[in-house]
Amino acid sequence: MITLTNEERNLKNFINGEWTEVTNKEKVYNPANGEVIAEVPNSSAEAITQAAESAGIAQREWALVPAPQRAELLYKVGTMMKERKERLSQLLTLENGKVIEEARGEVQEGIDMAFYMAGEGRRLFGQTTPSELKDKFAMSERCPVGVVGIITPWNFPIAIATWKSFPAIVSGNAVIWKPSSETPLMANELARIFEEAGLPKGILHVVYGSGTTVGQAMIEHDAIRVISFTGSNETGRKVATECGKQLKKVSLEMGGKNAVIVMEDADIDLAVEGILWSAFGTSGQRCTACSRVIVHKAVRKTLEERLLEAMKNLTTGDGLDSNNKIGPIINQAGLDKILKYIEIGKEEGAKLAAGGKQLTVENYEKGFYFEPTLFTDVTIDMRIAQEEIFGPVVSLIEVNNFEEAIAANNKVKYGLSSSIFTQDVNRVFQAQRDLDTGIVYVNAGTTGAEIHLPFGGTKGTGNGHRDSGVQALDVFTEWKAVYVDYSGKLQRAQIDTDA
Ligand code: UN1
Secondary structure, eight states: OOOOOHHHHBOOEEETTEEEOOSSEEEEEOTTTOOEEEEEEOOOHHHHHHHHHHHHHHHHHHTTSOHHHHHHHHHHHHHHHHHTHHHHHHHHHHHHOOOHHHHHHHHHHHHHHHHHHHHHTTOOOOEEEEOSSTTEEEEEEEEEOSEEEEEOOSSSTTHHHHHHHHHHHHTTOEEEEEOOTTSHHHHHHHHHHHHHHTOOTTSEEEOOOOIIIIIHHHHHOTTEEEEEEESOHHHHHHHHHHHHHTTOEEEEEOOOOEEEEEOTTSOHHHHHHHHHHHHHGGGGOSTTOEEEEEEEHHHHHHHHHHHHHHHTTOOBSOTTSTTOSBOOOSSHHHHHHHHHHHHHHHHHTOEEEEOOSEEOOTTOTTSOEEOOEEEESOOTTSGGGTSOOOSSEEEEEEESSHHHHHHHHHSSSEESEEEEEOSOHHHHHHHHHHOOSSEEEESSOSOOOOTTSOBOOEETTBSSOOBSTTTHHHHHEEEEEEEEEOSSSOOOTTTSSOO
8 A cells, every 4th residue: 555755645835946835725535435645735816926926037047048958857857757657656546546557657648748848848849931032031939938827637637737837848938737636646746856856946836726716816817828727618618718808828628528439340349448448447537538439320239239248347446456447436526427417318318228326345435436337329419428427427329320420429519539440441531531529549449649649629628729749839839930131221021022
């Protein structure tokens, strides 16, 4: 069993390089057994004022450090994360619940991001272009925006934090980070790694607290020029509305209602594996989780049978026990939401083919477990096929052909991830073109995005920005266009051209 240090049990904010005690604290629970593992600050808005003031001063110095040197720090952070991978993974499972194998995968995502973004220190490419005038040079470069605010969720508490903080830091910004109070241990570990790696004080601040107080204070503070948020659609809309009032740049990632499409020519066993992994991994609590299976009528029965059979082998329990395939749900509120949707599904006339109940695991009676659940006879417009449930619940929708499958996939308000299982190369490319999500998988489930590609989606999933990939740099940089005239005379653009 993993033991926490005093510092880990008694978490503090990290403001201007100081670990700052806060009197108002909240308990942090292990979702596997409901036990208290730590206490986390419930900060006031004042903490953001302090962080923002010192961030502003520190950032001006940081922006002057050559980017390859800023990147050196990320290499160190990545190396330290690698050295500590096992402990980080266990702490992640302890606070979030996901099974240890997945926790290791998530920590690895963070390590990969460190090395990838460190490489950006020697790129951060702008453009050079010809000028329309003689003896004149034109180029564009990326500049840091200044102080940025990041708000991260509990379902990927370290990976998503790295997707946002690493590009921000390598680009020369200072970061004020509000992690989810459900999973503060990962924030504490990452901030301590940054501190030990030698990040100058004031470049990363961690302020724990509620969205309504701390999040709102971040949005309202003039010095914070960008908010990058991952969370629910409902909260994301509020964040965007508030940022709009301040004319503040905002990048949103707000979930999905992702589907796996299984065509009549699919390798059904492979499709079943893909569905199991992307629907029930992380107990379905991924933005990219598969919550709909859209299946061609010719293989509906076979797929349903094999899926139900395979679901029987999914053992649910404490994520630290590597025999378990599925860990707990994050908390009681998460369970209540899932239970609510089970009732909605039944009322709508869907057939509950498996699961549907809260699960009690022996010796873990206070943990928050839920049975892997499959609804069949689902139609596209049912709420269980439209709304994000964020749990191990899948809806099976039968369609008559490829066109109907694409239409069903696209007929939701989200647009994060989608997948198609088929052996037909023409359909692969048609699907790639017609699926309206930000991520498309062929012959794989809906999860497993890699950090060097853009992560995000269309419609209710986002607002045109992307986490991760080189595209993440666009969130944390401003473009500057620079013109150098070496003709020695005044040349007027659009007037003194030869044309
Ligand atoms: C999320 O659920 O918000 O692609 C992130 C995946 C992971 C990240 C998910 N690499 O499923």
